[in-house]
Amino acid sequence: MHAVSALRSRRPLASDRRALWLLGATVFIASAVITQPGTDWNSNSRLGLVFAVVDQGELTIDDYHDTPPYSTQDKAEYQGHYYSDKVIGLTLLAVPAYAAIRAVEVVTGTSGSFQLRQYLLTRWSVALPAAAAAMLMASLLITLGGRARRAILVTAGVFFGSMLFGQTTVMYPYVPGIALCLGALLVVLSRPLTSARSAAAGGLLGLALIFDFTFGITVAIVSLLAIAELRGRPTGEVSRLIGVAIATAAVPLAVFAAYSTRIFGSPTIPYRYESLDYFREGMQRGLMGATAPKPAVMWFLSVHPFRGVLFWSPWLVMAVVSAVRLMPVGGRLRRVGLASLAALVGYFLFNAGYFLWWGGGGVWPRLMSPMFALVPLALVTCCRDDSPRWMTRSLAVTMVTAVALCLPLSMSSAQTEQPNSTELLSGARIGTSLRVPQLGILHSFYTLDWAGLKTSWGLPVGVGFVLCTLVVLGGTALAARVAGDETPGLHEPGGS
DSSP: OOOOOSOOBOOOOHHHHHHHHHHHHHHHHHHHTOOOSOOOHHHHHHHHHHHIIIIISOSOOTTTTTSTTSOOSOEEEETTEEEEOSOSHHHHHHHHHHHHHHHHHHHHTOOOOHHHHHHHHHIIIIIHHHHHHHHHHHHHHHHTTOOHHHHHHHHHHHHHTSTTTGGGGTTOSHHHHHHHHHHHHHHHHHSOOOHHHHHHHHHHHHHHHHHOGGGHHHHHHHHHHHHHHTTTSOHHHHHHHHHHHHHHHHHHHHHHHHHHHHHHSSSOOGGGGBSSHHHHHHHTSTBTTBOSOOHHHHHHHHTSTTTOHHHHOTHHHHHHHHHHHTTTTOHHHHHHHHHHHHHHHHHHHHHHTBTTTTOSSSSSOGGGGGGGGTGGGGGHHHHSTTOOHHHHHHHHHHHHHHHHHHHHHHHHOSSOOOOSOHHHHHTOOTTOOOOOHHHHHHHHHHTTTTTTOBOTTSOBHHHHHHHHHHHHHHHHHHHHHHSOOOOOOSBOTTOO
16 A cells, blocks of 8 residues: 655645635635525524624514514523524624624615525625635645645535535534634644644634534544644643633633623523423433434434435545545644544534434534534545545545535525424434435436526526536636645644
8 A cells, every 4th residue: 555655744835825715716706606595593593693783782582583584493582582592603703794784774775685684694704704714724735735736626625515515605603613623723733833823723713612512523623633733842831822722712602601691691501491392302412412323313424315424425435545544644644634533423423413413404414514624634645746546536536426416405405494304303213214305406406497497586596506606617627727736845844
């Protein structure tokens, strides 16, 4: 077997940086030309709080929770009032943008529709961070020794060959949280840690937690990677840098604690006061709703088309192979491989034990989304000069397949109605027959059944599909062409 060589890393060249900006622009513009037909409970819970804060100066969503199109069952009830049951990271990001939108409406004497407002807020709060996440992921692959051109193509394959891109079109916190974790990791791995860099990494990880608590696994793994980077430094210095990171990470958590205390009188989580009995009781099981992993659920989360991540994103198999190949290398690359495997296994087991493992409506097990901050980094193996040809070809085939499967779903609807009953899904066994709406969406897409459809804005659906596809393919190709393809340097900054 061809062995992977020791770490070769470098900082991106000027041409690489131009390519990174093109990659980010590709993700953002592709998202901007797609409009989803509606919102779901999850999105509306967050949007309702944004509207309430700006329009009413309140934290309650009393005027929104049961009023179409704002309606949501993702809500907490306390002392006769209703509140969003979500952590507040995405809300904090969206509130300034909505305040600006309302200011423009006041000046122009207009009033935007709900759909227009949620479209603009989603692009600001989710699509822009998604562009940053793509740039950060490619930067990390380059920093770890990958060729820039391959790093660009691999990152595009990750985003468009999974439902990450689909999540840029809805008010979900996962892609922004991924951007924060990738930013923290790039801070940790780029140069030797200083107090300022430790503070930045800690703050970014703390912010990720208040975007969604499911980032806890990713935050823990990135924290361990950061501690590993401090190996060999004086004990006092290590303690000081860790203390600085913890202190800054505590700041956003303290903001959320203050928010909860203002509402509930104590620094609790809103899930304790869920309005629906099913959600409230489910979240009280085990660790935030997760108990022992269920074998049948593992089947449906792995290779079954209902929610199987390996079915829809087969390149994940190559990520596992790549991570294993990094084990003999040692140093930072081995740690990255271990982090990739730990994230994949951790989120898979957590989701397999979660009471709502299918994630409600949609086409993807969204609670596994945070793993994409770490799992794809193992693909640096395929981005390097010493990557065997069979690996790069296998990755190319699996990524093209994944894009062909996932991009149509992302463009069509990331929030598909759930055709299977809660009772059926809760008691699913291996062999249980589940309806898979994604396959119907793919059939309609590739047979052009969408050609005559209109969006709620009266625009032809096909225009958005064609534009998005052209942006994805053309933007990715242009970014890859612009990227420098020089051989990485032979040094390893910031640790062994």
